[in-house]
Amino acid sequence: MSTEKPRGGAAKEAFSGRTMFIFAAIGSAVGLGNIWRFPYVAFDNGGGAFMIPYLVALLTAGIPLLMLDYAIGHRYRGSAPLSFRRLHPKLETIGWWQLCICVVIAIYYALIIGWAMQYTVFSFGKVWGDDPASFFMKDYMRVSDQVTIGFDFIWPVFIATAIAWLVLLVVLMLGVQNGIGKMNVVLIPLLVVMFLIMVGMALTLPGAAKGLDALFTPSWGALADSSVWVAAYGQIFFSLSVGFGIMVTYASYLKPRSDLSGSALVVGFANSSFELLAGIGVFAALGFMANASGTQVADVATSGIGLAFIAFPAIISQAPFGTLIGVLFFGALAFAGFTSLISIVEVIVAGVRDKLGLSRPAAVSLVVIPLAALSLLFFPTTTGLNLLDVVDSFVNNFGIVTAALISVMLLSAGFTALPTLRDHINSVSSFKLGRTWMIMAGGITPLILGYILIDQVTKTASEGYNDMPQWFVNTFGWGMAAALVVIAFLLSRLPWSRRTAEAFTSPAPAIQDAYLDRKAIARHDPLTHYTGTAGRTAALDQDFSLRAIDRGTVVRKDAPWAHSAGENVPDGADRAQSRPATGSQSRPTEGELS
Amino acid sequence: MSSTAVIMMVVAMVMVWGGLLLALVNIKRSPEEVDELDTPSDAEHAADRDGSASTAATAGTEPERDRV
Numbered sequence: 001m002s003t004e005k006p007r008g009g010a011a012k013e014a015f016s017g018r019t020m021f022i023f024a025a026i027g028s029a030v031g032l033g034n035i036w037r038f039p040y041v042a043f044d045n046g047g048g049a050f051m052i053p054y055l056v057a058l059l060t061a062g063i064p065l066l067m068l069d070y071a072i073g074h075r076y077r078g079s080a081p082l083s084f085r086r087l088h089p090k091l092e093t094i095g096w097w098q099l100c101i102c103v104v105i106a107i108y109y110a111l112i113i114g115w116a117m118q119y120t121v122f123s124f125g126k127v128w129g130d131d132p133a134s135f136f137m138k139d140y141m142r143v144s145d146q147v148t149i150g151f152d153f154i155w156p157v158f159i160a161t162a163i164a165w166l167v168l169l170v171v172l173m174l175g176v177q178n179g180i181g182k183m184n185v186v187l188i189p190l191l192v193v194m195f196l197i198m199v200g201m202a203l204t205l206p207g208a209a210k211g212l213d214a215l216f217t218p219s220w221g222a223l224a225d226s227s228v229w230v231a232a233y234g235q236i237f238f239s240l241s242v243g244f245g246i247m248v249t250y251a252s253y254l255k256p257r258s259d260l261s262g263s264a265l266v267v268g269f270a271n272s273s274f275e276l277l278a279g280i281g282v283f284a285a286l287g288f289m290a291n292a293s294g295t296q297v298a299d300v301a302t303s304g305i306g307l308a309f310i311a312f313p314a315i316i317s318q319a320p321f322g323t324l325i326g327v328l329f330f331g332a333l334a335f336a337g338f339t340s341l342i343s344i345v346e347v348i349v350a351g352v353r354d355k356l357g358l359s360r361p362a363a364v365s366l367v368v369i370p371l372a373a374l375s376l377l378f379f380p381t382t383t384g385l386n387l388l389d390v391v392d393s394f395v396n397n398f399g400i401v402t403a404a405l406i407s408v409m410l411l412s413a414g415f416t417a418l419p420t421l422r423d424h425i426n427s428v429s430s431f432k433l434g435r436t437w438m439i440m441a442g443g444i445t446p447l448i449l450g451y452i453l454i455d456q457v458t459k460t461a462s463e464g465y466n467d468m469p470q471w472f473v474n475t476f477g478w479g480m481a482a483a484l485v486v487i488a489f490l491l492s493r494l495p496w497s498r499r500t501a502e503a504f505t506s507p508a509p510a511i512q513d514a515y516l517d518r519k520a521i522a523r524h525d526p527l528t529h530y531t532g533t534a535g536r537t538a539a540l541d542q543d544f545s546l547r548a549i550d551r552g553t554v555v556r557k558d559a560p561w562a563h564s565a566g567e568n569v570p571d572g573a574d575r576a577q578s579r580p581a582t583g584s585q586s587r588p589t590e591g592e593l594s
Numbered sequence: 595m596s597s598t599a600v601i602m603m604v605v606a607m608v609m610v611w612g613g614l615l616l617a618l619v620n621i622k623r624s625p626e627e628v629d630e631l632d633t634p635s636d637a638e639h640a641a642d643r644d645g646s647a648s649t650a651a652t653a654g655t656e657p658e659r660d661r662v
Binding site: 017018047048049051055209212213215216217218257258259262263265266268269270272273276280430431 | 596600602603610613617618624
């Protein structure tokens with residue numbers, strides 16, 4: 001049911017049902033990290049014993065955070081900036097911060113999909129020859145010795161990346177249901193089938209048992225090591241696509257009565273199920289590689305680009321039916337990456353759409369074309385690989401983690417949003433949440449995220465990053481991560497489109513802040529149930545906080561385009577004036593709140 | 595493969611894939627409900643025609659809030 005309304009605004013679209021939504025959410029969660037990160041992290045952090053911290057992390061942080069994101073998107077029915085804005089007028093910056101993170105990720109993510117598509121084709125002729133490492137670095141990417149920004153393009157990579165962007169443009173143009181939903185409903189089962197065949201073939205290779213032995217032999221001592229627990233929480237956090245707007249955006253496309261916690265359980269376990277499958281496939285193949293070269297699995301085990309584009313080509317060259325394994329592996333990598341890229345770019349499209357009140361085609365063009373241009377300008381070059389390395393590391397370790405940490409802390413402590421969001425989830429879901437959920441989402445998660453952040457900051461600040469020149473790391477690492485916050489703040493200052501602002505009031509009341517909640521508790525008023533329309537946010541034209549309403553100190557600044565006929569005041573910025581509240585028939589008055 | 599590795603592999607499979615199975619069973623048990631709010635934009639759309647967007651849209655979404 002894709003209902004395109006002339007007025008624009010992302011909240012007008014919806015998935016046809018929760019199955020479609022679950023497929024899309026799984027498509028987003030299952031990405032490159034599942035295939036090339038999990039296996040090595042598990043192997044490196046206690047092997048079979050790692051499964052214990054991993055499952056604990058899934059249940060105590062991953063799924064609770066997923067539910068939190070769903071609740072925000074579903075309750076406030078908007079893109080990340082709009083949902084946070086509706087939750088509380090002061091939280092809009094958080095939404096834009098998450099959106100900016102998506103911009104950065106989208107720009108480099110497409111390049112990896114381009115590589116995976118090309119390597120799918122390379123698998124037929126095993127183009128990499130005897131030395132896949134030097135093929136990738138020297139012949140294929142022609143990686144420059146200089147760590148800098150250059151525009152020495154590698155045209156085959158440029159074209160492959162451009163194709164990825166073009167397909168993305170078409171899918172997003174088709175809309176939430178017909179584009180995103182249907183694409184995921186086809187690609188996710190296909191991905192699973194391809195991977196199952198790949199894993200089945202890998203298991204028959206000589207040495208496969210040796211690989212699985214290395215992956216699953218538990219070293220119980222690891223359980224006493226705090227870094228193993230942090231690795232488990234990090235893996236769950238990064239692989240679930242939580243905390244940067246994706247799940248908020250997708251949940252806003254769910255129908256009002258949708259099982260949120262039930263869906264989150266399915267998505268969380270489906271993501272981990274795929275990771276486990278990938279671990280088995282990857283280590284069976286690595287066992288074969290170790291067997292063939294007469295080394296230990298530990299010597300060949302690796303992750304990331306080294307695993308996908310260097311180790312796997314070597315396996316493909318030596319294994320029987322190597323071409324088929326290659327096509328299945330790189331095809332799966334491309335599909336998994338693509339379904340994630342769709343969700344990342346949709347966050348941006350939805351945000352731009354809400355802010356500017358655009359139609360979908362206009363917003364998609366406005367977002368995808370500049371992103372593709374940036375992506376093609378900086379990454380398919382001889383210097384692109386180093387840039388990707390730095391940007392990827394910093395946007396994940398400092399961008400996503402910090403944004404998630406601050407938003408969770410604000411939601412739980414600053415704005416006491418968790419009881420309301422929990423009640424919202426319980427009102428529509430099969431799996432009811434209690435206080436445990438609030439302790440996990442609002443207590444455990446910030447502790448773990450805070451630890452991960454401090455750990456990474458101190459390490460990177462003292463040791464530098466991968467021997468890269470300091471100016472390069474300062475600009476594209478620290479500078480980029482800090483710039484996102486500044487840009488997000490500036491974006492939150494811009495007025496919302498008149499269309500979006502006037503068209504709809506928020507479907508749910510804003511979360512009161514701690515001050516108001518305290519007053520309500522003192523009067524034995526329920527925090528989450530509103531008897532009248534009090535507390536329901538006015539649409540987007542509300543620039544004041546609920547506390548200001550309560551104290552009667554509302555200062556309303558009209559946006560330049562607001563109805564000002566008859567008020568011949570030339571400068572919009574100077575028109576700050578005191579009024580109780582606009583549209584008083586549906587807005588709270590002081591009496592109702594205090 | 596050593597027996598401990600086999601045991602750990604089976605345990606991991608049972609917990610993760612079993613968890614997925616349980617999650618699927620749980621969601622299958624609660625059938626999707628269809629209600630009048632499935633097309634939330636209609637209320638707003640109608641409101642637009644009336645020229646009283648904010649009041650009508652508020653009224654249109656009232657039942658949802660009551661359930662919350």
